[in-house]
Amino acid sequence: MKILYSNLVRNIEKIVGKYRDDGIFVVIDSTVYDIFIDIIESLRSTGIRSVYKIVAVESAKSIDEAVSLWQWLGNEGANRQSLIVNIGGGITTDLGGFVAATFKRGCDFVNIPTTLMAMVDASIGGKTGINFAGLKNEVGVFTDPQWILIDTDLIDTLPYTAKADGYAEMLKYGLISDSDLLRQTYDIDLENIDKKLLSSLIKRDIEIKQYLAKIDRYDRNERRALNFGHTFAHAFEALAANREIELTHGHAVAWGMVCELYLSVIHYKFPKKELHRLHSFVKEHYTAIPIGCRDFDEIYAFMQHDKKNTINTINFTLLEDIGKFHCNCKSSKDEIYEALEYVFL
Ligand SMILES: NC(=O)c1ccc[n+]([C@@H]2O[C@H](COP(=O)([O-])OP(=O)(O)OC[C@H]3O[C@@H](n4cnc5c(N)ncnc54)[C@H](O)[C@@H]3O)[C@@H](O)[C@H]2O)c1
Known part of the structure; x- marks a missing residue:
């Protein structure tokens, strides 16, 4: 696992190349999508095949949302050599990481944390998961992303x-x-x-x-x-x-x-x-x-x-x-x- 700092767009361009043929799939917090639409659009040329927006509320870290994501990946033709790019706070990196770690027994994934919480904690350390039966992070796996891209400019828009x-x-x-x-x-x-x-x-x-x-x-x-x-x-x-x-x-x-x-x-x-x-x-x-x-x-x-x-x-x-x-x-x-x-x- 590698952590790259600053220069977000350049770093993404650097790492996604080898996944182009098998597909790059973005899981993104819908608020972040709206705020950083220019960045997302500029990344389209890197070969993003499909984007899945999640509403980043704690209840989204659920088995139902994981099932929707697995279905989306399957329907869009993702395979084991595809790359999943999680962009958002801890809810997105926990859920997106869990889905990536389990789809086809695990695909490569990248975390791009957009909250301070995700930069210092949630996107690091390999814990992924969802809430279950009213308990936090009750189901999950330990899997590291291949890359974590940290750019502190992304937190400027945080309340x-x-x-x-x-x-x-x-x-x-x-x-x-x-x-x-x-x-x-x-x-x-x-x-x-x-x-x-x-x-x-x-x-x-x-x-x-x-x-x-x-x-x-x-x-x-x-x-x-x-x-x-x-x-x-x-x-x-x-x-x-x-x-x-x-x-x-x-x-x-x-x-x-x-x-x-x-x-x-x-x-x-x-x-x-x-x-x-x-x-x-x-x-x-x-x-x-x-x-x-x-x-x-x-x-x-x-x-x-x-x-x-x-x-x-x-x-x-x-x-x-x-x-x-x-x-x-x-x-x-x-x-x-x-x-x-x-x-x-
Ligand atoms: N896996 C781990 O090791 C680990 C560690 C700590 C926390 N977590 C988990 O992380 C989750 C909390 O994560 P979080 O605090 O990062 O928040 P979050 O993902 O809940 O996001 C917080 C809010 O900020 C918004 N947002 C995100 N980025 C933004 C930006 N750049 N500008 C404006 N708004 C933005 C989101 O839409 C959301 O409304 C919890 O589910 C927690 O259990 C996991």
Whole structure:
């Protein structure tokens, strides 16, 4: 797998050539299609055979949408040597990657992330998948794209809240790896992004993810550092989906990290001042999730379904300090409820 930065159109032209005869198939977020219509049109000459637009809402990461995509590929004559180009945020790269990884037992694919979340996280690391039975990413496979093309100019059109989503994952990289990276990440002003600084941080974040994915591809040990904040986050997302409340993954992660830092203070004496810093930052920049004590039992029940669990335990990644993580940690029900109380009541 190769990651190419900047010069999007030139990079696409460079890589698609050998797939022309077998067909290049584009799966694209419909919003992105409308915004970047000029780029898409300029790529037509590279031999794109067909374009499938998806509406990038979480419910599109479904078995029904995967079936539609498999049917589309079959009807348009795609074969195992064809290339699938996924253009969009994490919803598009998760779904498009899953379809590419399974169609004809797997075709080559390229991810072109158009959100900050997909640049630093979703398009990297080989996890593809769909939601199933009300659970996030319940069905999927580990498969890397052949290329990832990153061009930070694509995020200029993102609304603030979507930038904040990716930024939550960037804070996570700082927290799990080093205080210098965390400091520089806090320095980014999302209202007025310093692109040079952002690009250098994205590269560092990607290196961290690639390193962890390399030493622990199937997410059993060290890679679980990347799940920091995610045990709570996935439960918040499941609760929101049940209640039909809008909640993005990045916002859920931001709040989930505060809860898991609270558990880190209890278990590992993580510095309280860093917990308070993150908590104030999240309160200021992320929409609150309407959670009250009546929701705790449901959140706890969702946590018990998390893929990271072993039988009868809920699994967390906790921090001893910035850059010092512990994977596969347990916490009691009382401690989990205490964290929820601290953050939400
Ligand atoms: N596979 C992984 O390792 C991994 C990691 C993190 C997140 N994810 C998944 O990623 C998904 C979230 O992804 P996301 O936050 O990138 O968002 P997304 O794909 O949901 O896109 C967010 C919104 O931004 C719009 N959009 C996308 N690019 C745009 C652009 N350039 N300009 C304007 N609007 C644009 C989309 O239409 C959508 O409305 C979740 O399903 C999550 O589970 C997967």
